[in-house]
Amino acid sequence: MKLGFASFIMGLFVMTACTQPAHNSTTDAGEAPAPNRIPLPQAVLPDGFAVDLELALTPEEISNGLMFRPSLRENRGMLFLFDQPRLPAFWMKNMLIPLDLVFLDGAGAVVDVITDVQPCAADPCPNYPPSNPSQAVLEIRAGSAAAHGLEIGAVIQFERVPGYPVREAETEGLDGN
Secondary structure (H helix, E strand, O other), X not given: OHHHHHHHHHHHHHHHHHOOOOOOOOOOOOOOOOOOOOOOOEEEOOOOOEEEEEEEXXXXXXXXXXXXXXXXXXXXXXXXXXXXXXXXXXXXXXXXXXXXXXXXXXXOEEEEEEEEEOOEOOOOOOOEOOOOOEEEEEXXXXXXXXXXXXXXXOEOEXXXXXXXXXXXXXXXXXXXX
């Protein structure tokens, strides 16, 4: 009887070990989405290149960003969304990979780009704020901004990003009109 129970437990262990984990887009920015899954949010860059996005919406997601990631595929990135335009300062503490920071207004137009931001190994880590207020920040692999024509004034199209870009009717009340 013990042999049967031991075989059952071993079989259960093997089945569990071979089962694919559920894909969570917030755990590995370098992983491609599994087939037959809901498509990820995307940024379509000016040259037509599509970047699958993780969204940073909550204070915890915004605080953690892409920290501790060993790599980032060229077609992956993280989009930080804010409820109002601001001057967010980003830093590279606990980062393992260099990034380009693309600061965007509410319509998806680039207001600033900071390229090749290197990981910070020791405190104090420098901050990287934009020169103009932004409502979103796109973090992509270093070198991607130049490779895909991301410069001030360029417009990025977004797909499956709830509430962004902000519609004109939503921004009219913000400036007093």
